[in-house]
Amino acid sequence: MANSKIEWTENTWNPVTGCTKISQGCEHCYAEVMSRRLKAMGKQKYANGFSVTLHEECLNEPLTWRKPHTIFVCSMSDLFHKDVPFEFINRVMDTIRRTPQHRYQLLTKRAERMAEYFHTHDVPANAWLGVTVEAQSSKTRIDCLRDLPAPIRFLSCEPLIEDLGELNLDNIDWVIVGGESGPQARPMKKEWVLSIQEQTERQGSAFFFKQWGTWGADGVKRNKHANGKLLFGKVIQHMPEEVVI
Numbered sequence: 001m002a003n004s005k006i007e008w009t010e011n012t013w014n015p016v017t018g019c020t021k022i023s024q025g026c027e028h029c030y031a032e033v034m035s036r037r038l039k040a041m042g043k044q045k046y047a048n049g050f051s052v053t054l055h056e057e058c059l060n061e062p063l064t065w066r067k068p069h070t071i072f073v074c075s076m077s078d079l080f081h082k083d084v085p086f087e088f089i090n091r092v093m094d095t096i097r098r099t100p101q102h103r104y105q106l107l108t109k110r111a112e113r114m115a116e117y118f119h120t121h122d123v124p125a126n127a128w129l130g131v132t133v134e135a136q137s138s139k140t141r142i143d144c145l146r147d148l149p150a151p152i153r154f155l156s157c158e159p160l161i162e163d164l165g166e167l168n169l170d171n172i173d174w175v176i177v178g179g180e181s182g183p184q185a186r187p188m189k190k191e192w193v194l195s196i197q198e199q200t201e202r203q204g205s206a207f208f209f210k211q212w213g214t215w216g217a218d219g220v221k222r223n224k225h226a227n228g229k230l231l232f233g234k235v236i237q238h239m240p241e242e243v244v245i
């Protein structure tokens with residue numbers, strides 16, 4: 001387990017590392033940069049760099065964490081990548097079920113494969129399911145998610161790289177929004193954020209604004225910490241209300 005700086009979670013668990021790029025949001029992938037850095041540091045877990053790698057030795061890690069945690073699963077990969085067999089995903093789900101004290105957050109850009117998996121497998125009662133929606137071209141992922149029987153269904157609009165337009169948030173409980181970070185970051189415009197906020201409030205979803213990223217609300221490029229996370233002068237980071245399934 002690793003303590004996470006990601007504000008909408010507490011810890012990360014990576015039984016899979018590595019990925020491949022499939023959409024616009026992947027262009028400046030933080031996990032790819034971090035994986036290569038960890039490989040250069042001699043970290044054995046990242047010996048394969050950013051190639052998809054299954055880590056059986058990590059499957060039972062959450063069984064040793066007695067204190068309840070909110071856990072982002074595969075922050076350095078995508079659990080529903082085509083190179084991760086359903087058999088291995090079964091083992092991940094088994095660990096999730098065996099640790100009901102924890103809350104797990106599963107986020108994917110492979111929404112179709114996640115829906116295919118859960119068409120024939122039950123969603124663990126302590127697993128939240130989410131998809132990344134960073135551009136209009138990825139809005140179709142929402143339809144793969146909205147009818148899955150999870151206690152929480154969520155969207156990560158990060159990095160938000162364009163105006164998403166109208167959103168159908170039926171059965172979507174939570175929407176996270178954030179700008180891109182790093183030297184090649186693409187700007188996020190304030191009006192895009194406000195449009196999503198208005199739609200979440202109107203349609204009854206919780207809204208969580210994570211950060212501006214490298215480009216500030218004023219359109220100036222600077223350190224992401226200097227740009228901060230204020231919207232209308234305040235922190236707006238609402239969490240969803242969990243339901244029993």
